[in-house]
Amino acid sequence: MGAGGNATSSESLRGRVKASPYERLRDAILSGEFEPGAPLVETALADILQVSRTPVREALSKLEYDGLVSRERRGLVVRQRTADEILDIYQTRIVLESAVVRHAAERRTANDLLLLRGLLARWDSVDLSDRSAMREANQAFHEALWRAGHNVCLSDLLSRLALQVHRFPPTTLGEPGRWAEAGAEHAQIVDAVERRDGDEAARITSQHFEESMAIRLRLMATP
């Protein structure tokens, strides 16, 4: 189809040039360009991405491992998470995030702390009308925390888990007042990590994500 009139999703998918099929498809799913439950036909995606089926298959296979697409009786579809699964994912994430800050409190270097303080300082200057900037700032902070834990296995697991709750709504930080509250909690976590107080850091982290989970559940209940 020359002019490419109808396909709503082809626009931004065509746009990104240097990214791999995996990254492009992943971003398309995470951004909601593909609705949950939408069928993913290899030949169609190959057409849109302007590559052959082979790299598309590879990308889909990775996305299946990421838990972003699932295999139906026939073909793959964008994975639809149930409320129960979201709950499971959050509970798992709470466990892992708490563990990682406990490690961070024990193992953090001066550099880790510097980086965390830097990200914390930028928190209040983020434009609250720009959701993607908010998401990015939050992501950067938590990634810095993961790195400060100095456990590659833990941070790998967390980066994969984090993918699965980036789906709609992309963040729970849009709730009124939540941004500032989250910033305060982050500061408390960094303080505890600086004091090498693992228990306290883990406690606050738990609370922080419990709150986030509660907001998401509320959002899911009232769409």
Next chain:
Amino acid sequence: MGAGGNATSSESLRGRVKASPYERLRDAILSGEFEPGAPLVETALADILQVSRTPVREALSKLEYDGLVSRERRGLVVRQRTADEILDIYQTRIVLESAVVRHAAERRTANDLLLLRGLLARWDSVDLSDRSAMREANQAFHEALWRAGHNVCLSDLLSRLALQVHRFPPTTLGEPGRWAEAGAEHAQIVDAVERRDGDEAARITSQHFEESMAIRLRLMATP
């Protein structure tokens, strides 16, 4: 099997018929048929497995995600874990296993308990000279524990993590006296789960895996 004379690894790889390339390669790596660091050339594996490169590539891609193979500058090799990485994996596993039994204590059904008791009862009748039977019994018990936690996300993560420490030695349960000790700890865990005492179950589980980690580190230090 006709000509396949030299290849030491082709024997059991050719043997299994119905298994997918992924399963066959995974088992070959886990069983140590492929040495850590050994190069995995697609065409060679395709030859051995009697399939084309396409399914082999797919299998290797999954194995890379499992962390069992890693990508060098040129091609893939069986992943060699450093002592630090093993430590990271164990620490992560301790966190997750503790969390799962805490959940199990809260959510276990009567059926879960029945299954666990059944596996526990079989523990002492396992042939201690049969390493693979030991590994299987242990695996079955822990999988039952994962299921009793009723958190799909947690059990998925754990089943993948468990893959990564199945490498040599396949189990730490071969140490003198460790089998009985582990059985006793398992029984304590199940008791705590039955009493719905999550804290105690988590505590014992932590200890259990700390011990396992200590044995493995000792084994790694003196090969």
Next chain:
DNA sequence: TCGTGTTCTCTTGTATACAACGCAAGGAGG
């Protein structure tokens, strides 16, 4: 003898062709 440039081979990445399978629609028989 050592360093460097070039070629050559081996391996991966990509595209395409073919086979097998499942699903759906349509027709025939009860």
Next chain:
DNA sequence: CCTCCTTGCGTTGTATACAAGAGAACACGA
């Protein structure tokens, strides 16, 4: 009118052909 079978199409799974890149070996010159 309903049910069951058959046929056709769409999609995935597999094989193979081709292109591009990285290393190694070799030859040539200093």
